[in-house]
Amino acid sequence: MLVAMGIGFAVGIFFGEYVGWMSVIGTSVILLMQMTVLPYIIVSLVGGIGKLNKENAGMIFSRAGFIMVLLWLLALIVIALMPLSFPEVESASFFSTSSILPTPEVDYFKLYIPSNPFESMAAGYVPAMVLFSIAMGLALIGMEGENKQQILVFMSTAGEVFSRITQGLVKVLPIGIFTMSAAAAGTMSVDEFASLQVYLISYFVLCLLFTFWILPWIIASLTPLSFTEVLQISKTAVVTAFATGNIFIVIPVITEECKNIMRKHDSLDDNGSTMIDILVPIVFTFPNIGKLTVILFVFFASWFNGSGVEIIDMVSTSVSGLLSLFGSVYVAIPFMLDLLHLPADLFQLFVMSGFLTGKFNSMAAVLNLFAVTLLAVSLWQKKLNLSVAALLRVAIGVVVSVIVVIVLTRIGMGTFIKSPETTSGVIANMHVAEKVPTKVHRQYLNIETAPKQALASITDIKKRGTLRVGYIPSNVPFSYYNNNAELVGFDIESATVLANDLDVSVEFIPFKRHQLAASLDAGHFDIAMSGLSMEIGQMNEITYSDPVIELNIAIATKDHLVNKFKKQKTVLEMTDMTIAYVEHDELIHKVKHKFPNLTFVEIDDYKNFFRQKNDKYDAAIISAQAGSAWTLFFPGYGIALLESSGRYPVAYAIANGNQSVLNYANNWLNLRRVDGQQQRIYDYWMLGRGAEKKEPRWSIMRDVLGWVD
Structure with a gap:
């Protein structure tokens, strides 16, 4: 698979956009890999839980849940510390309609409650299907007789069938990896990710830290496994997840690897094997550490917008992010951006970077599944080392590694990543x-x-x-x-x-x-x-x-003041603040009564605000569209959309x-x-679409050999 991925990237770089069509083949292979996963989850859970007694079932869920929560807490702390690696740069962007669109709501009822199990399965609502399967398994626990045994045998046989199908499909997986890698390398432009370089570097470092150090270190320190063994058993699943950006298809692989390594250490009985069958699909349905890492993008968006995230906001964002990530990341990210009152135009950058970041967080997700499963099984089998020395070893290893990685990343990005010489080049040449x-x-x-x-x-x-x-x-x-x-x-x-x-x-x-x-x-x-x-x-x-159009009222101010103008509460607490305005007399009349603590001054032109030299004005009332354009000329300023911000016609x-x-x-x-x-x-x-000429993707065939124009 690694060879296929390497050859795919080489083909993409050589042929460029001419191999973009190959993504169709890659997508087809991935969809084939997914066809057995939902049925596998169902039969594994129903059959696995059905074998247990009530006491064992309660112990499994309570202990595995406790371990999962501890790993979530650790992950959120590390993610919250990662912005310390961000260098000092200035940037700005065109206005984006996504910043004013309502955040789509997650239908948690359909996501988690299988009112119609067949609809849940057809729609791919994995949490709902897991709940349905758990209910069936718990019902089997209380049953006796031959009928129960027949169901358990069927579930076990079906699970083996699905496992064999997956093993057969893995043989054609390198073809999908090759075509996906070729299409990605041939169509992605390096320039597209220029503005994301700080986020991408810090994100890659974060995922690699979890995948190849923190989680393996915790497993090796507390279980009978060695650090090398952890990396060895996770190798196939990690490579597959990285190459495909999909952990769904490696659930059977993770299950078998966990069983094999625990048997090697004589730490697995029949109950332990059943526990692994149950745990892997259950843990998969909850937000994993790989998924939690996307919270870093929200902190990056705040940094990129020129406004930091306060500690209290960081805590609330992390908790809210954890809860929202029970659904889709494409719903969770806009929700968290809105929670921090950040312009949601950067969500487009998140989507654009998804191909790369998805590969890296998939690796961390795989190790998260291994960690919860192996730690819970070891605790079940009374093989978990909870001595003071072991816990101290874990703490020192994690703390030291996080500090070293953050410091080195900050130094590296501060040295090699520079602020753009000008952010006004695009709009000034339109x-x-x-x-x-x-x-x-x-x-x-x-x-x-x-x-x-x-x-x-x-x-x-x-x-x-x-x-x-x-x-x-x-x-x-x-x-x-x-x-x-x-x-x-x-x-x-x-x-x-x-x-x-x-x-x-x-x-x-x-x-x-x-x-x-x-x-x-x-x-x-x-x-x-x-x-x-x-x-x-x-x-x-x-x-x-x-x-002609409708514009959105906003506040333009220095980057470090942007967050303060996003909430009415903090605006009411301001003193000695002078707000400039050019138009909107009726609006200004209302605002003066609402915020008597502010001083409002009329100016002739917006340029008098943005080009001021003596900081005479602290902020200016302006449209979000015009304000975003001005910040391209003056990146030291940012735009804050007010709570319940109004619109006005032009x-x-x-x-x-x-x-x-x-x-x-x-x-x-x-x-x-x-x-x-x-x-x-x-x-x-207003949006800057088409403002920059899109050049064909660089390729050896076109730009080196000159075979095509």
Whole structure:
């Protein structure tokens, strides 16, 4: 399997994206390996528990459960210490819609209660199937007679059949490993994981520490097995789990290896063998140490967001994470991110890294299964060494190894991982796709001296051949200048599309927010398109189009203050804090009453906040979308979504009485919303999709030999 994996990676690097299709074969092999696992769990549990008496069954569950809880506690402590290895870096990211999506709820009833066992089996609800199997096994304990023996014989025979099928399928497993490795190496880009390097390195180190030291050390110190024997018996299962990223398929292998090694040490009787049959599938259904390691991603997300996790939050996150990990990690991670009020856009990075991290946590999960099973069986067989010397040996070995690993990892990452020279490169080089004759004015018009012009209808605009659009400079990401001194942004591109649809050129004219109504009435421009929030106080002076998009209210502040602004309780405890704002007069009026301890100051432009030199303002009220874009230019700042944060609409502004332009703008918005043009522009400027050109995956065939373009 190791050879197959190595050859697969080599093939992937050589052929690149041309072997991406091979993942289909790998997936097929893995699915074949899974076909016997659920039936194996059922027959093992029913048959194993059915052989026991009531006293033995109670001892198994209580002792194994106690060992499992102790290992969970140890794992959570080590995971909580691992962020100490993170270096000091600055980073930022585009806004992500995942940060405002509700966290999906786990249906714990269906997950754990087999109201319909057949539905639970079909849906793959392993905990529910285990509960059903345990119930059947417990029912058998109280039965006597030939019928019970026939059921037990059937379960034993079926278990042997499923085990033989698994052993046969293992022979074709290298084919699946080869194809999966080739497809992964051929399609994964190194650049995709650049922003995850700190998390990946610390995560790999953490999983390797559990797999090859902490758990084997605990087993070797407290059971008759030696450290070498632990590594030897777990080798096949660890390699298989790493290569496939799946521990489900190695349950039969773990069961047999545990039996064989305990028999070798004369530490296994018939009851002990039955106990192993029961324990492995039961322990599998509970969160294992490999699964718990994903909690590290939440701590990484907090560090990456520029805000640390306080000890009390770390404890609550760990406990909540343990409980939520009874379900899927893809539900647990968003839940924990939301618990810490972290922007959930980093969840996409978690998903993207899942292929690699899944392989490493699978190894730790395998050793967790070995550890609980072997420790519980040894305790059952009275072979567990609980002397003071043995316990002290475990404690010293674990503590020293954790300290050494954290220190070395921190030094290594601090030496070789540097902060990016700039995080603004992407957004500063974005450009408008639509090519329309454009004229950009940079100087503000003097409202008092500039000549007034009659309001232009759509017919007048077409006759004139130019659409005049008002914009606010430095209003990222709606209207700003890129590195080529070009006026770009969400609304700038929308304006060029509108001009193109009118078959006219476009002329951009800057304006100041407080002069918007006067500029429109004077006919200085036909329409204002620059991320304008719809203000009730201005509705009698200007006319708004239908909402273009909805934005989310947030707070922009220095990274170290982000966490404090996420909870109303901590905001109310603040003193000597000055909050800047540019718009949202009605909202500010409400907030002032809600937080009388804060000082609110109106500023002309968001750049006055982000470019301040004397820390005059501690935070600014801004949209989450715009704030995220600004943090790309100023990575020392972060964004905090408030509790019960509201939303507000952004629209175009048109002079009162200009019904022709208003009607056209509304109809045009509806059309572009339906045909997807509006969404494309939003994805590019707000979410950054397509902002970076995706190059073909590097490969020897293309980039070295030049066999293909």
